[in-house]
Amino acid sequence: MKLTERTRIRNHPERAVPEESIEILSQGLVAHLGFIQDQFPYVIPFTYRYNPIAPDSIYLHGSIRSRALKHLATGAPVCVTVTLTDGLVYSRKAMNHSVNYRSVTLFGSAREVTDEEEKFDLFDKMVQRYFPGRTVGRDYNPPPSPDLGITALVEVTIEEWNAKARRGPPTGPDDDKPSTLGSAGVIELREP
Amino acid sequence: MKLTERTRIRNHPERAVPEESIEILSQGLVAHLGFIQDQFPYVIPFTYRYNPIAPDSIYLHGSIRSRALKHLATGAPVCVTVTLTDGLVYSRKAMNHSVNYRSVTLFGSAREVTDEEEKFDLFDKMVQRYFPGRTVGRDYNPPPSPDLGITALVEVTIEEWNAKARRGPPTGPDDDKPSTLGSAGVIELREP
Numbered sequence: 001m002k003l004t005e006r007t008r009i010r011n012h013p014e015r016a017v018p019e020e021s022i023e024i025l026s027q028g029l030v031a032h033l034g035f036i037q038d039q040f041p042y043v044i045p046f047t048y049r050y051n052p053i054a055p056d057s058i059y060l061h062g063s064i065r066s067r068a069l070k071h072l073a074t075g076a077p078v079c080v081t082v083t084l085t086d087g088l089v090y091s092r093k094a095m096n097h098s099v100n101y102r103s104v105t106l107f108g109s110a111r112e113v114t115d116e117e118e119k120f121d122l123f124d125k126m127v128q129r130y131f132p133g134r135t136v137g138r139d140y141n142p143p144p145s146p147d148l149g150i151t152a153l154v155e156v157t158i159e160e161w162n163a164k165a166r167r168g169p170p171t172g173p174d175d176d177k178p179s180t181l182g183s184a185g186v187i188e189l190r191e192p
Numbered sequence: 193m194k195l196t197e198r199t200r201i202r203n204h205p206e207r208a209v210p211e212e213s214i215e216i217l218s219q220g221l222v223a224h225l226g227f228i229q230d231q232f233p234y235v236i237p238f239t240y241r242y243n244p245i246a247p248d249s250i251y252l253h254g255s256i257r258s259r260a261l262k263h264l265a266t267g268a269p270v271c272v273t274v275t276l277t278d279g280l281v282y283s284r285k286a287m288n289h290s291v292n293y294r295s296v297t298l299f300g301s302a303r304e305v306t307d308e309e310e311k312f313d314l315f316d317k318m319v320q321r322y323f324p325g326r327t328v329g330r331d332y333n334p335p336p337s338p339d340l341g342i343t344a345l346v347e348v349t350i351e352e353w354n355a356k357a358r359r360g361p362p363t364g365p366d367d368d369k370p371s372t373l374g375s376a377g378v379i380e381l382r383e384p
Binding site for chain 2: 006010011012029030032033034035036039040041042043044045047062063065066067077078079080081083085088090091092093094095097099101103105107123124127130131134135136138139140141142143147151172174181182183184189
């Protein structure tokens with residue numbers, strides 16, 4: 001897992017925040033998975049499991065009929081991007097309108113997790129990722145074996161990554177003083 | 193712009209909502225752009241301009257140094273996905289935990305918009321997309337020609353698309369009756 005020429009941020013390099021990758025992946029709700037099939041690019045949204053204590057893997061799941069997951073299970077190269085939208089940035093200069101965001105883009109390859117015990121454990125943790133404190137057996141019934149069998153679980157090993165963020169106020173030349181023009185500033189958004 | 197074999201929804205086909213594509217694209221904040229470079233898939237987040245009155249195009253912009261936009265301008269095939277996250281779905285059955293969402297996935301190819309007047313007009317509308325009512329000349333200064341020159345604008349012509357949505361309560365067998373297990377239901381999220 002490392003920064004590479006491919007993940008080097010060329011535009012606004014000062015926005016590179018590789019040290020925040022783990023936090024961004026831990027906070028995100030939806031990962032957009034990119035892969036190639038028949039020479040065409042695909043981008044599909046997935047919920048995911050990410051464990052900051054074992055930060056080199058991200059887990060995706062879905063139906064065993066999923067084209068995306070079947071394709072991943074062959075070890076095909078994938079790109080996964082998680083984006084958090086933090087605010088809308090108003091400037092008094094056209095070009096300096098912007099968005100405050102944090103995002104991680106990672107590259108890796110996948111394998112299917114087939115061991116039933118490992119799947120049970122990972123799905124349990126995935127429920128807890130989205131519903132902290134929710135406990136199998138107490139809050140919901142454990143998955144029976146057939147349910148595990150029809151649900152594909154894929155581990156993407158993260159080989160390269162980087163993160164990028166924009167923060168703070170607008171940066172137009174007149175954004176920090178009173179103006180006869182309209183307002184400048186940031187509208188904070190809270191991404192779920 | 194049409195449904196195709198490639199955009200046919202195979203898993204949960206009842207969740208296909210192609211008739212909502214325009215609305216979802218109109219509501220989204222961030223588009224995840226997928227493309228292929230050197231045989232590898234890339235997924236990059238972009239803000240975008242989408243006009244429901246001219247629903248066959250989606251516009252992306254960025255620095256003229258952007259690798260993604262340079263690549264798009266060659267007419268390379270692209271996939272764009274916009275996802276709205278509407279709610280977290282709690283079930284009393286492990287497998288029926290879910291997320292309420294709406295998403296559009298589209299395929300197309302791009303061209304660079306180079307005409308200065310067209311760029312001016314599209315950037316103005318893009319500001320209005322994120323900041324409704326904000327008006328060039330009144331609220332902010334119009335972009336000078338050099339600013340337009342260093343900002344690349346790309347039109348993706350949408351050739352194929354589909355939309356998919358999950359809505360409503362959890363669907364586990366015990367989700368609609370009182371239970372000694374934990375709660376079942378939906379936590380609504382409001383995506384900015």
